[in-house]
Amino acid sequence: MKRSLFYSLAILFFLFPAILLGLKSVTPIWRWGEPLSFNWTLRGWTSFWMDDRILHALWLSLLIALTVTLINLAVGMMAGKALSHSSFKGKSMLETLLLLPLFVPAMAAAIGLHITMIRLGLANHWTGVVIVHLVPTIPYTIKIMKAGYDRLGSDLIDQSRMLKAGPFRTFREIELPLLLPSVRSAVFLVVTISMSQYVLTAIIGGGSVITLPIIYYPFLQSVDDTVMAAFSIVFAILPVFAVLIIELISRFFITKNSFFNRGAV
Amino acid sequence: MKKTMAVLTGIAGLFLMGCSNHTEDTNAAQNIKDKSWEEILQEADGETVRLYMWGGDEGINQYIDEYVKPELQAEHNVTLDRIPLDTNEIIQKLETEKRAGQDDGTIDLIWMNGENFKRAKENDLLFGPFTDQIPSYQAFYDTESLDFQYDFGTETDGLEAPWGKVQFVFHYDASKIQEPPATLDELMKFAEENPGRFTYPAAGDFTGDAFIRHVLYGKASSIEQLLDSPFSEEVAETESEEVWAYLNDMTPHLWRSGATYPSSLTELDRLYSQGEVWMTMGYNEARAEDLVEKGIFPETTESFVLQQPGSIGNTHFLSIPDNSRAKEGAMAAIDFLLSPEAQLAKLEPAYWGENTPIDLALLDDEDKAAFEELDRGETVIDQQTLTDAFLPEIDAEYVPWLQEKWIDEVASQ
Numbered sequence: 001m002k003r004s005l006f007y008s009l010a011i012l013f014f015l016f017p018a019i020l021l022g023l024k025s026v027t028p029i030w031r032w033g034e035p036l037s038f039n040w041t042l043r044g045w046t047s048f049w050m051d052d053r054i055l056h057a058l059w060l061s062l063l064i065a066l067t068v069t070l071i072n073l074a075v076g077m078m079a080g081k082a083l084s085h086s087s088f089k090g091k092s093m094l095e096t097l098l099l100l101p102l103f104v105p106a107m108a109a110a111i112g113l114h115i116t117m118i119r120l121g122l123a124n125h126w127t128g129v130v131i132v133h134l135v136p137t138i139p140y141t142i143k144i145m146k147a148g149y150d151r152l153g154s155d156l157i158d159q160s161r162m163l164k165a166g167p168f169r170t171f172r173e174i175e176l177p178l179l180l181p182s183v184r185s186a187v188f189l190v191v192t193i194s195m196s197q198y199v200l201t202a203i204i205g206g207g208s209v210i211t212l213p214i215i216y217y218p219f220l221q222s223v224d225d226t227v228m229a230a231f232s233i234v235f236a237i238l239p240v241f242a243v244l245i246i247e248l249i250s251r252f253f254i255t256k257n258s259f260f261n262r263g264a265v
Numbered sequence: 266m267k268k269t270m271a272v273l274t275g276i277a278g279l280f281l282m283g284c285s286n287h288t289e290d291t292n293a294a295q296n297i298k299d300k301s302w303e304e305i306l307q308e309a310d311g312e313t314v315r316l317y318m319w320g321g322d323e324g325i326n327q328y329i330d331e332y333v334k335p336e337l338q339a340e341h342n343v344t345l346d347r348i349p350l351d352t353n354e355i356i357q358k359l360e361t362e363k364r365a366g367q368d369d370g371t372i373d374l375i376w377m378n379g380e381n382f383k384r385a386k387e388n389d390l391l392f393g394p395f396t397d398q399i400p401s402y403q404a405f406y407d408t409e410s411l412d413f414q415y416d417f418g419t420e421t422d423g424l425e426a427p428w429g430k431v432q433f434v435f436h437y438d439a440s441k442i443q444e445p446p447a448t449l450d451e452l453m454k455f456a457e458e459n460p461g462r463f464t465y466p467a468a469g470d471f472t473g474d475a476f477i478r479h480v481l482y483g484k485a486s487s488i489e490q491l492l493d494s495p496f497s498e499e500v501a502e503t504e505s506e507e508v509w510a511y512l513n514d515m516t517p518h519l520w521r522s523g524a525t526y527p528s529s530l531t532e533l534d535r536l537y538s539q540g541e542v543w544m545t546m547g548y549n550e551a552r553a554e555d556l557v558e559k560g561i562f563p564e565t566t567e568s569f570v571l572q573q574p575g576s577i578g579n580t581h582f583l584s585i586p587d588n589s590r591a592k593e594g595a596m597a598a599i600d601f602l603l604s605p606e607a608q609l610a611k612l613e614p615a616y617w618g619e620n621t622p623i624d625l626a627l628l629d630d631e632d633k634a635a636f637e638e639l640d641r642g643e644t645v646i647d648q649q650t651l652t653d654a655f656l657p658e659i660d661a662e663y664v665p666w667l668q669e670k671w672i673d674e675v676a677s678q
Contacts, residue, residue: 028559047323050327118362203354207315207317207349210348210349218319218321221321223535223561224556224559226559227323
């Protein structure tokens with residue numbers, strides 16, 4: 001009973017819209033009340049490929065999102081662990097401070113950062129865009145990682161250290177495998193946020209860094225649903241693709257003979 | 266008298282600028298000023314020009330990518346890069362770069378008008394005056410025309426060159442409406458007789474604002490007074506009283522009884538494409554052509570303008586930022602974009618379909634015939650009707666004022 005409810009809701013809310021989007025991208029506009037007729041059209045997809053920079057834009061979006069994700073994970077894990085496992089003066093204040101970037105409007109942050117980026121010579125370059133994408137992502141990653149470390153507790157880590165495993169080995173064999181669910185959510189969130197930044201990318205990248213949103217967002221102001229659907233599909237697939245890449249990297253990191261894969265738990 | 270004053274102020278302004286400290290910029294401007302067109306073209310040879318413009322229309326994008334790019338390369342050996350960015354962000358970027366003192370910018374050409382131009386001009390972001398050096402502008406355009414000397418009431422001072430011209434038209438579905446309204450009163454009657462079949466985008470949207478301006482033109486005691494005098498709150502207050510009365514009378518007959526308005530032209534277009542409302546509207550009289558072609562608008566779509574008050578039109582322009590690194594290349598590009606051949610290709614419905622600001626009387630017979638014979642498509646009303654109904658824009662300051670007032674007087678009633 002419960003299971004069938006789950007499946008029917010999942011189909012209704014997730015699968016159905018996805019299929020509809022796919023259909024929309026290859027059919028002309030259908031008016032409410034018109035008889036259902038399927039005239040296929042490739043117009044949506046030809047418009048998508050028309051800009052010859054689209055492949056480059058896809059690749060650049062992916063590169064930026066993955067770099068942002070890796071920096072996020074590095075910073076987020078260290079900060080999360082510190083916030084979770086150690087206590088020091090002003091900890092809760094620090095925690096609040098780290099969340100603050102989320103409350104500053106993106107536009108305000110972008111303009112302030114733009115001047116700094118120009119002085120540092122990072123404006124109009126993709127590395128500058130990576131840095132500015134950290135602003136709306138790092139607070140989330142720190143929160144997620146802190147929750148992950150809270151759940152993990154310090155016992156297993158202490159035990160591993162007692163058995164003379166170095167900090168790196170402890171990280172690779174204990175922390176990373178057990179934190180994998182948190183890592184996955186952080187990766188998905190960060191990739192999606194990074195890939196949907198228009199204003200930050202536009203201002204810091206200044207048009208020299210052409211990512212997918214730079215090409216795609218102006219089309220949001222058009223009434224052509226067929227083209228919009230084609231763009232949206234690619235837009236939705238990219239994060240999935242990025243998550244797959246991160247998943248592969250993490251497989252590589254977590255060694256085969258790790259403690260947990262031996263089935264000792 | 267007023268004009269001479271303006272020119273004098275302009276000269277005084279230039280003189281002051283010349284005396285200020287940042288000599289580098291003015292030197293560069295002065296350098297180009299002294300050059301002949303041949304020398305400018307020599308400099309332009311091999312340069313890459315980055316044209317920053319709004320990128321949400323495939324027709325426009327195609328025109329630049331498939332027509333202008335190769336032609337410009339062949340003619341002047343200038344490479345054109347089209348960068349899609351919202352105009353607001355472009356100006357923002359220039360402002361920040363100026364504050365940071367960056368004089369090697371990435372933007373060489375901007376497409377804009379109205380408020381954006383005003384903002385750019387007031388902040389000294391633009392290079393120029395340069396239009397007196399552009400041969401095709403001098404040869405084929407009526408340089409004395411007020412349309413080119415003023416942009417939404419702001420003097421252009423040669424800082425921008427006219428690229429295109431659009432007029433506000435309404436589109437309607439001829440299978441549902443036999444006789445489109447010709448005056449504001451008939452429009453009111455149409456709304457009353459067909460409840461829920463008409464609405465306009467909320468103020469704040471570019472097109473919604475323009476619709477409200479049409480009502481203002483129609484209800485004001487004299488259009489001349491609005492056009493000739495700069496914005497004043499008192500005049501606006503008294504002249505707009507009837508506007509709010511008219512719009513409030515209309516509200517109950519609008520789509521969803523006026524409880525909500527489409528927040529953008531896109532939403533109104535969508536309602537129209539779904540047959541929920543029977544009219545849509547917008548700048549660019551040829552806009553519907555492409556949408557009908559793609560099957561988004563019904564095939565029975567036609568256009569009309571209101572005879573009373575008329576149809577507001579405006580010109581949009583090309584400018585060169587002060588910190589561009591390829592000013593000569595940008596000037597060569599502007600010269601090409603303003604040339605009769607490029608303007609003719611722009612007029613063709615296959616690409617953009619947009620009207621040209623060129624003065625047909627200044628063209629040779631062959632070019633003139635080409636412009637006159639070009640079929641702009643069935644949804645575009647003939648040039649004579651458009652010209653007869655033409656109304657210029659009022660001071661740009663009316664735009665935000667009307668927006669706020671509309672929210673107080675209409676939306677929150």
